[in-house]
Amino acid sequence: xxxxxxxxxRLITIPSIYKGLMFALxxxxxxxxxxxxxxxxxxxxxxLDVGCGxxxxxxxxxxxxxxxxxxxxxxxxxxxxxxxxxxxFIVGSAAADLKQEERSFDLINVSGLLHHLADxxxxxxxxxxxxxxxxxxxxxxxxxxxxxGQRYAVKLINRLDSGINIRTPEGYLGLLDGxxxxxxxxxxxxxxxIPYDHVVMIVRNSQPTGARAA
Numbered sequence: 001x002x003x004x005x006x007x008x009x010r011l012i013t014i015p016s017i018y019k020g021l022m023f024a025l026x027x028x029x030x031x032x033x034x035x036x037x038x039x040x041x042x043x044x045x046x047x048l049d050v051g052c053g054x055x056x057x058x059x060x061x062x063x064x065x066x067x068x069x070x071x072x073x074x075x076x077x078x079x080x081x082x083x084x085x086x087x088x089f090i091v092g093s094a095a096a097d098l099k100q101e102e103r104s105f106d107l108i109n110v111s112g113l114l115h116h117l118a119d120x121x122x123x124x125x126x127x128x129x130x131x132x133x134x135x136x137x138x139x140x141x142x143x144x145x146x147x148x149g150q151r152y153a154v155k156l157i158n159r160l161d162s163g164i165n166i167r168t169p170e171g172y173l174g175l176l177d178g179x180x181x182x183x184x185x186x187x188x189x190x191x192x193x194i195p196y197d198h199v200v201m202i203v204r205n206s207q208p209t210g211a212r213a214a
Contacts, residue, residue, distance in 0.1 A: 027056065030191040034111070035060045038186070038200055039140055045106040048132065050094050050125070051113035055079035058086055067105075069094055095128035105132050110141040114172060115163035122165075122175045130179060130205065138204055145169060145187070145199035153195040169199050182206045 052068030
Protein backbone atom coordinates (compact mmCIF):
# COMPACT_ATOMS: atom_id res chain seq x y z
CA UNK A 1 0.00 0.00 0.00
CA UNK A 2 1.36 3.42 -1.00
CA UNK A 3 0.01 5.71 1.70
CA UNK A 4 0.96 7.86 4.67
CA UNK A 5 0.19 6.07 7.94
CA UNK A 6 2.33 7.90 10.50
CA UNK A 7 1.46 10.83 12.76
CA UNK A 8 -2.00 12.33 12.30
CA UNK A 9 -2.65 10.06 9.30
CA ARG A 10 -2.82 7.10 11.68
CA LEU A 11 -6.09 8.48 13.06
CA ILE A 12 -8.00 7.56 9.91
CA THR A 13 -7.32 3.90 10.59
CA ILE A 14 -9.65 4.23 13.61
CA PRO A 15 -13.20 3.54 12.34
CA SER A 16 -15.11 6.07 14.44
CA ILE A 17 -12.66 8.89 13.56
CA TYR A 18 -12.57 7.93 9.87
CA LYS A 19 -16.36 7.80 9.66
CA GLY A 20 -16.79 11.05 11.55
CA LEU A 21 -14.30 12.85 9.30
CA MET A 22 -15.87 11.55 6.11
CA PHE A 23 -19.36 12.60 7.09
CA ALA A 24 -18.18 16.00 8.31
CA LEU A 25 -16.86 16.50 4.78
CA UNK A 26 -20.24 15.61 3.28
CA UNK A 27 -19.68 11.94 2.46
CA UNK A 28 -23.37 11.16 3.09
CA UNK A 29 -24.44 13.25 0.10
CA UNK A 30 -21.51 12.04 -2.02
CA UNK A 31 -22.23 8.37 -1.34
CA UNK A 32 -25.93 8.78 -2.08
CA UNK A 33 -25.18 10.43 -5.43
CA UNK A 34 -22.59 7.78 -6.27
CA UNK A 35 -25.01 4.95 -5.53
CA UNK A 36 -27.94 6.50 -7.38
CA UNK A 37 -26.11 7.87 -10.42
CA UNK A 38 -23.20 5.51 -10.96
CA UNK A 39 -23.42 2.22 -9.08
CA UNK A 40 -27.18 1.83 -9.67
CA UNK A 41 -27.45 -1.45 -7.72
CA UNK A 42 -30.57 -3.57 -8.03
CA UNK A 43 -32.10 -5.64 -5.22
CA UNK A 44 -30.70 -9.15 -5.17
CA UNK A 45 -27.42 -8.28 -6.88
CA UNK A 46 -24.25 -9.88 -5.55
CA UNK A 47 -22.05 -6.91 -4.61
CA LEU A 48 -18.37 -6.90 -3.63
CA ASP A 49 -17.01 -3.79 -1.88
CA VAL A 50 -13.20 -3.82 -2.09
CA GLY A 51 -11.42 -1.71 0.53
CA CYS A 52 -14.81 -1.29 2.19
CA GLY A 53 -13.53 0.40 5.36
CA UNK A 54 -16.38 0.53 7.91
CA UNK A 55 -18.87 -0.25 5.09
CA UNK A 56 -20.36 3.25 4.99
CA UNK A 57 -21.92 2.55 1.59
CA UNK A 58 -24.08 -0.30 2.87
CA UNK A 59 -26.61 2.07 4.43
CA UNK A 60 -27.37 3.43 0.94
CA UNK A 61 -27.74 0.12 -0.90
CA UNK A 62 -30.98 -1.79 -1.49
CA UNK A 63 -31.27 -5.35 -0.23
CA UNK A 64 -28.28 -6.94 -1.96
CA UNK A 65 -25.98 -9.89 -1.30
CA UNK A 66 -23.13 -7.78 0.10
CA UNK A 67 -19.51 -8.75 0.73
CA UNK A 68 -17.11 -6.17 2.17
CA UNK A 69 -13.38 -6.87 2.28
CA UNK A 70 -10.63 -4.75 3.81
CA UNK A 71 -7.14 -5.26 5.27
CA UNK A 72 -7.97 -3.12 8.32
CA UNK A 73 -9.24 -5.42 11.09
CA UNK A 74 -10.68 -2.51 13.07
CA UNK A 75 -12.80 -1.34 10.14
CA UNK A 76 -14.15 -4.84 9.54
CA UNK A 77 -14.96 -5.33 13.25
CA UNK A 78 -16.83 -2.01 13.23
CA UNK A 79 -18.77 -2.98 10.10
CA UNK A 80 -19.73 -6.35 11.58
CA UNK A 81 -20.98 -4.67 14.74
CA UNK A 82 -23.03 -2.11 12.82
CA UNK A 83 -24.24 -4.14 9.83
CA UNK A 84 -23.62 -7.77 10.79
CA UNK A 85 -27.01 -8.97 9.59
CA UNK A 86 -26.80 -7.26 6.21
CA UNK A 87 -23.67 -8.71 4.73
CA UNK A 88 -20.43 -10.63 4.94
CA PHE A 89 -17.30 -8.85 6.16
CA ILE A 90 -13.83 -10.25 5.50
CA VAL A 91 -10.39 -9.18 6.70
CA GLY A 92 -8.13 -9.81 3.74
CA SER A 93 -7.64 -9.14 0.04
CA ALA A 94 -9.86 -9.96 -2.91
CA ALA A 95 -6.96 -11.59 -4.75
CA ALA A 96 -6.06 -13.98 -1.94
CA ASP A 97 -9.32 -14.61 -0.11
CA LEU A 98 -12.06 -14.76 -2.77
CA LYS A 99 -10.48 -17.00 -5.42
CA GLN A 100 -13.21 -19.60 -4.91
CA GLU A 101 -15.89 -17.10 -6.01
CA GLU A 102 -14.88 -16.86 -9.65
CA ARG A 103 -17.40 -15.08 -11.92
CA SER A 104 -19.95 -14.59 -9.13
CA PHE A 105 -20.28 -10.82 -8.58
CA ASP A 106 -22.67 -8.53 -10.47
CA LEU A 107 -21.11 -5.33 -9.15
CA ILE A 108 -17.68 -4.64 -7.65
CA ASN A 109 -17.19 -1.30 -5.91
CA VAL A 110 -13.62 0.01 -5.52
CA SER A 111 -14.04 3.39 -3.87
CA GLY A 112 -11.14 5.55 -2.70
CA LEU A 113 -8.60 2.73 -3.00
CA LEU A 114 -6.57 3.04 -6.21
CA HIS A 115 -4.73 6.20 -5.13
CA HIS A 116 -3.39 4.21 -2.18
CA LEU A 117 -1.88 1.56 -4.47
CA ALA A 118 1.27 1.50 -6.58
CA ASP A 119 0.78 0.78 -10.29
CA UNK A 120 1.74 -2.90 -10.02
CA UNK A 121 -0.55 -3.39 -7.01
CA UNK A 122 -3.50 -1.76 -8.79
CA UNK A 123 -2.98 -3.77 -11.98
CA UNK A 124 -2.79 -6.99 -9.97
CA UNK A 125 -6.01 -6.02 -8.20
CA UNK A 126 -7.86 -5.49 -11.50
CA UNK A 127 -6.57 -8.80 -12.81
CA UNK A 128 -7.97 -10.61 -9.77
CA UNK A 129 -11.28 -8.73 -9.92
CA UNK A 130 -11.71 -9.65 -13.58
CA UNK A 131 -11.87 -13.31 -12.54
CA UNK A 132 -14.52 -12.55 -9.89
CA UNK A 133 -16.80 -10.54 -12.20
CA UNK A 134 -19.82 -12.03 -13.92
CA UNK A 135 -19.74 -11.76 -17.70
CA UNK A 136 -22.31 -8.95 -17.65
CA UNK A 137 -21.04 -7.36 -14.41
CA UNK A 138 -19.34 -4.05 -13.69
CA UNK A 139 -16.39 -2.81 -11.67
CA UNK A 140 -16.83 0.80 -10.55
CA UNK A 141 -13.94 2.82 -9.16
CA UNK A 142 -13.86 6.29 -7.59
CA UNK A 143 -10.76 8.28 -6.65
CA UNK A 144 -9.49 11.82 -6.37
CA UNK A 145 -7.68 12.98 -9.49
CA UNK A 146 -5.24 15.47 -11.01
CA UNK A 147 -6.80 17.56 -13.79
CA UNK A 148 -5.51 20.27 -16.15
CA GLY A 149 -6.20 23.75 -14.80
CA GLN A 150 -7.27 22.33 -11.46
CA ARG A 151 -8.14 24.78 -8.69
CA TYR A 152 -5.41 25.49 -6.16
CA ALA A 153 -7.59 24.35 -3.24
CA VAL A 154 -8.16 20.95 -4.88
CA LYS A 155 -4.43 20.55 -5.57
CA LEU A 156 -3.67 21.35 -1.94
CA ILE A 157 -6.18 18.80 -0.67
CA ASN A 158 -4.75 16.17 -3.04
CA ARG A 159 -1.25 16.83 -1.70
CA LEU A 160 -2.51 16.34 1.88
CA ASP A 161 -4.25 13.05 1.09
CA SER A 162 -2.94 9.94 2.84
CA GLY A 163 -2.76 8.16 -0.53
CA ILE A 164 0.38 9.12 -2.46
CA ASN A 165 -0.61 7.77 -5.90
CA ILE A 166 -3.29 10.16 -7.06
CA ARG A 167 -3.24 10.03 -10.87
CA THR A 168 -4.60 11.83 -13.90
CA PRO A 169 -7.58 10.19 -15.65
CA GLU A 170 -5.11 8.78 -18.19
CA GLY A 171 -2.98 7.42 -15.36
CA TYR A 172 -5.91 5.53 -13.88
CA LEU A 173 -6.89 4.19 -17.31
CA GLY A 174 -3.32 2.98 -17.84
CA LEU A 175 -3.73 0.59 -14.90
CA LEU A 176 -6.12 -1.43 -17.09
CA ASP A 177 -3.94 -1.71 -20.18
CA GLY A 178 -3.88 -5.20 -21.63
CA UNK A 179 -6.45 -6.64 -19.23
CA UNK A 180 -9.32 -6.88 -21.73
CA UNK A 181 -11.69 -4.29 -20.29
CA UNK A 182 -13.99 -1.70 -21.80
CA UNK A 183 -13.87 1.46 -19.68
CA UNK A 184 -16.02 4.57 -19.40
CA UNK A 185 -14.75 7.51 -17.32
CA UNK A 186 -16.69 10.31 -15.66
CA UNK A 187 -15.46 13.37 -13.74
CA UNK A 188 -17.35 14.84 -10.80
CA UNK A 189 -16.66 18.12 -8.99
CA UNK A 190 -17.46 19.20 -5.43
CA UNK A 191 -19.42 16.19 -4.26
CA UNK A 192 -17.97 16.95 -0.83
CA UNK A 193 -18.27 20.12 1.25
CA ILE A 194 -14.70 21.03 0.33
CA PRO A 195 -13.28 21.69 -3.15
CA TYR A 196 -12.74 18.22 -4.58
CA ASP A 197 -12.51 16.42 -7.92
CA HIS A 198 -13.32 12.73 -8.43
CA VAL A 199 -12.79 10.43 -11.38
CA VAL A 200 -15.03 7.40 -11.84
CA MET A 201 -14.23 4.42 -14.04
CA ILE A 202 -17.01 2.03 -15.08
CA VAL A 203 -15.28 -1.16 -16.17
CA ARG A 204 -16.70 -4.12 -18.08
CA ASN A 205 -15.14 -7.19 -19.67
CA SER A 206 -14.60 -6.53 -23.37
CA GLN A 207 -14.57 -10.29 -23.89
CA PRO A 208 -16.56 -12.15 -21.23
CA THR A 209 -14.49 -14.51 -19.14
CA GLY A 210 -16.65 -17.43 -20.17
CA ALA A 211 -16.69 -16.61 -23.86
CA ARG A 212 -14.97 -19.02 -26.23
CA ALA A 213 -13.02 -18.05 -29.27
CA ALA A 214 -14.85 -18.70 -32.53
